[in-house]
Amino acid sequence: xxxxxxxxxxxxxxxxxxxxxxxxxxxxxxxxxxxxxxxxxxxxxxxxxxxxxxxxxxxxxxxxxxxxxxxxxxxxxxxxxxxxxxxxxxxxxxxxxxxxxxxxxxxxxxxxxxxxxxxxxxxxxxxxxxxxxxxxxxxxxxxxxxxxxxxxxxxxxxxxxxxxxxxxxxxxxxxxxxxxxxxxxxxxxxxxxxxxxxxxxxxxxxxxxxxxxxxxxxxxxxxxxxxxxxxxxxxxxxxxxxxxxxxxxxxxxxxxxxxxxxxxxxxxxxxxxxx
Numbered sequence: 380x381x382x383x384x385x386x387x388x389x390x391x392x393x394x395x396x397x398x399x400x401x402x403x404x405x406x407x408x409x410x411x412x413x414x415x416x417x418x419x420x421x422x423x424x425x426x427x428x429x430x431x432x433x434x435x436x437x438x439x440x441x442x443x444x445x446x447x448x449x450x451x452x453x454x455x456x457x458x459x460x461x462x463x464x465x466x467x468x469x470x471x472x473x474x475x476x477x478x479x480x481x482x483x484x485x486x487x488x489x490x491x492x493x494x495x496x497x498x499x500x501x502x503x504x505x506x507x508x509x510x511x512x513x514x515x516x517x518x519x520x521x522x523x524x525x526x527x528x529x530x531x532x533x534x535x536x537x538x539x540x541x542x543x544x545x546x547x548x549x550x551x552x553x554x555x556x557x558x559x560x561x562x563x564x565x566x567x568x569x570x571x572x573x574x575x576x577x578x579x580x581x582x583x584x585x586x587x588x589x590x591x592x593x594x595x596x597x598x599x600x601x602x603x604x605x606x607x608x609x610x611x612x613x614x615x616x617x618x619x620x621x622x623x624x625x626x627x628x629x630x631x632x633x634x635x636x637x638x639x640x641x642x643x644x645x646x647x648x649x650x651x652x653x654x
Contacts, residue, residue, distance in 0.1 A: 383651045384408050384440075385586035385602045386595045387559055391416035392425035392443070395432065402438050404592040410442045413456055414472050422452055426459050433465030442468035442495065448479045457486060468493045468518065473526065475502040477513030484516040492516070499523030500530045504542050511553035520550050521588070524561035536575075540582070547583035557585035566591040576601030604645045612642035612649075 388406035390397050392413045401409045411432070417425045429443060443460060446452035448471060460466055471483060474496040484494060494517045496510050497503075503510065504527070511520050524539060533539055550558050560579040563572045576587055576598055587598040604612070615634050618626060619642075625635040634642075 383585070383648060384559075385651075386598050387442075387586065387588040388592065388595065389416065389444070389562065389588060389590050392429045393417050393421040395428045398429075398432060401592070402441075405595055406439065406589070406592070407586070408440045408442055408467075409437075410444055410470060410588070412444045413452075414444050414446050422446070426456055430459040430463065433460070433463040435465055437465040437467075440467035441465055442470050444470035444472060444497075447473055448483070457483065466492060468495055470495045470497060472497050472523065473499045473503065474510055475500055476506055477509045480510060480513035480517055484514040493518035495519040495521065497521055497523045498546060499526035501527075504545055507545055507549035508552055511549045511555055517555070519555050519558060520546060520553075521558045522546050522561045525564070543579070543582050543584070551583070557583055560584045560587035562588045562590050563594065564590070566594060569593070569597050572597050573601055602648070604649050608645055609649045612645040615639055615642035616646065 384407035386406045387408045387410055388401050388404070389410045389412050390401040392398070392411045398409070398411055411429050413422065413425050413429065433441060433443075443456075443466060445456035445460075457469075460469070469483065469492055471480065471494060474480060480494060480496055494514070496513075496517060496519075498507060498510065498520060499522070507520065511517065522539075522543065527533075527539065527542060531538065531542075546558055550556065560576065563575055565571065572594060579587065580602055586602050587594075589595055589598060611632075614628060615632075615638060618628055618634065619639045625633065627633050
């Protein structure tokens with residue numbers, strides 16, 4: 380994947396027709412869900428349908444969220460996905476300890492497939508950095524906020540801010556990409572989604588998971604730099620090209636190596652969809 384992913388669209392694994400639509404709706408990554416989105420009596424069908432879909436390469440990267448690692452369904456999920464050309468990543472739900480990541484990474488069933496750990500409990504948050512550094516196959520961590528809310532008994536959104544910052548810091552400390560935000564459950568209230576994305580961006584997240592295609596352009600707009608941000612970043616990078624030391628721009632803005640690094644990240648995001 381050459382473009383920086385900003386949108387991660389979840390679709391139920393037992394709805395092949397929905398998966399087909401998701402693959403062409405503009406999401407950067409499609410996440411086929413075998414876990415929460417699938418009823419217990421549909422688990423086997425979801426697994427089979429997903430494996431059939433992924434026997435061929437897909438138009439966009441496809442990740443699969445398998446069932447709980449401490450339950451009886453994770454092993455057959457992993458076995459069914461072994462060696463599939465259309466599989467780009469595995470999302471591991473409710474990870475609470477690094478050993479869980481290591482067990483999946485060392486199975487040998489999905490060599491070269493990136494793992495992404497979802498932290499959805501208080502214990503997972505406490506072990507965030509240990510999980511983020513558990514194995515070289517791990518490419519990212521993220522929150523699962525619905526389950527985390529239930530575990531913590533949190534009702535107000537602000538009650539999760541410490542957990543959000545904890546996961547952002549753990550990811551960056553481990554050398555991983557900034558995590559995407561968890562899903563926004565209201566698929567019709569796009570104004571609240573936009574405000575929530577702005578808050579997430581301020582906390583250090585990059586991109587967001589979605590559960591409906593209409594959420595994708597809102598997320599993308601929120602996380603792509605504005606024209607003003609691009610212009611400022613270009614000025615900073617241009618100034619740094621002529622003088623690598625700390626300096627002040629004509630507008631009085633002081634820049635140093637850290638500011639230049641941030642500017643380059645901004646321009647990388649701005650160029651993500653350009654050839």
